[in-house]
Amino acid sequence: MSEHTTSFAASFTLERNSFGKLVLTNALGERFEGVVPVRAFPIQSPEDGVSLVNLDGEEVGWVDALAEVAQPAQTLIREALATREFMPVILSIDAVTSFSTPCTWTVQTDRGKTEFVLRGDEDIRRIGKEHALLIADTHGIQYLVRDQFALNATSKKILDRFM
Incomplete structure (x- = not known):
């Protein structure tokens, strides 16, 4: 994780801006616009290990377990993952x-x-x-x-x- 990485155990906010992009604000007040969630293990452990990366591809947040993320952040992450991932079963x-x-x-x-x-x-x-x-x-x-x-x-x- 980089120096800007925020764990969801720390204080943060996650919201959508007027353009529909995810915005993460970490405990230091740093804002990261256009954050994209990426599953670390999309098939074996889709509910565990979700990285939030900025527009430069740098990790700015990490989720150990998606189920433990408070609402509405959990819903925002799940929605973003669903639109990104297309893998029919x-x-x-x-x-x-x-x-x-x-x-x-x-x-x-x-x-x-x-x-x-x-x-x-x-x-x-x-x-x-x-x-x-x-x-x-x-x-x-x-x-x-x-x-x-x-x-x-x-x-x-x-x-x-x-x-």
Whole structure:
């Protein structure tokens, strides 16, 4: 953390300015406009370790546990994270056009039904210890499978052909 970093255990305020940007004021009265929250571990521990960085990319605040941040700051941080992060969670794999790549996948996500093109088997990566997968499409969108073994039988069968 830099010399300007503020922990949420210290006195601070977080608000939106008239342009909709987050403004952090630390215990010393220093104001940082355009602060952006960034999760340290977005998949394994999304509720823990959130850094607040200024426009220069310097950390000016740190949140150990998002649930412990008082309102309305917690809501402001969550809203900012939601607009920044776009990672649909795959709930089921309905079909693929081919078992060779590139191929089009039809999936159900937490945001609805969608299709994407898988360029190659290497675009499916194992992450963490909990059987999670990240699948990248040709546009760079990352899809998350929280637990490959919790998927339905059809989804597992399709996924096994690519692993």
